[in-house]
Amino acid sequence: MGRLDNKVAVVTGGASGMGRAVGLRFVREGAAVVLADLNEQGGAEVVRECAAAGGKAVFQKTDVTSESDVKAAVARAVSEFEPPAACVRNRSTRRNPSLSPALPPMATR
Numbered sequence: 744m745g746r747l748d749n750k751v752a753v754v755t756g757g758a759s760g761m762g763r764a765v766g767l768r769f770v771r772e773g774a775a776v777v778l779a780d781l782n783e784q785g786g787a788e789v790v791r792e793c794a795a796a797g798g799k800a801v802f803q804k805t806d807v808t809s810e811s812d813v814k815a816a817v818a819r820a821v822s823e824f825e826p827p828a829a830c831v832r833n834r835s836t837r838r839n840p841s842l843s844p845a846l847p848p849m850a851t852r
Contacts, residue, residue, distance in 0.1 A: 756834025
């Protein structure tokens with residue numbers, strides 16, 4: 744039993760580096776994960792790694808500078824799994840740091 748069983752998370756920058764590591768760790772702890780990134784090839788690889796680890800993950804092409812893309816990543820979490828309990832803002836932008844309000848507040852379960 745993992746610490747994140749039955750939880751859902753959206754991880755920006757989830758196709759590589761720290762975002763990849765967070766996504767894989769969350770899956771190993773029982774969470775379902777939406778990997779939000781522009782890197783489709785890397786995202787597909789991480790989704791396969793998550794499946795190989797016995798977890799559930801999907802990739803959502805997301806430009807974090809676009810509020811509609813960020814909202815679409817959250818909507819993907821809801822449609823594939825349920826509302827996210829966590830949104831990891833691993834990838835950000837200096838051009839528009841105000842996009843974080845597009846991410847919903849953390850749910851209490």
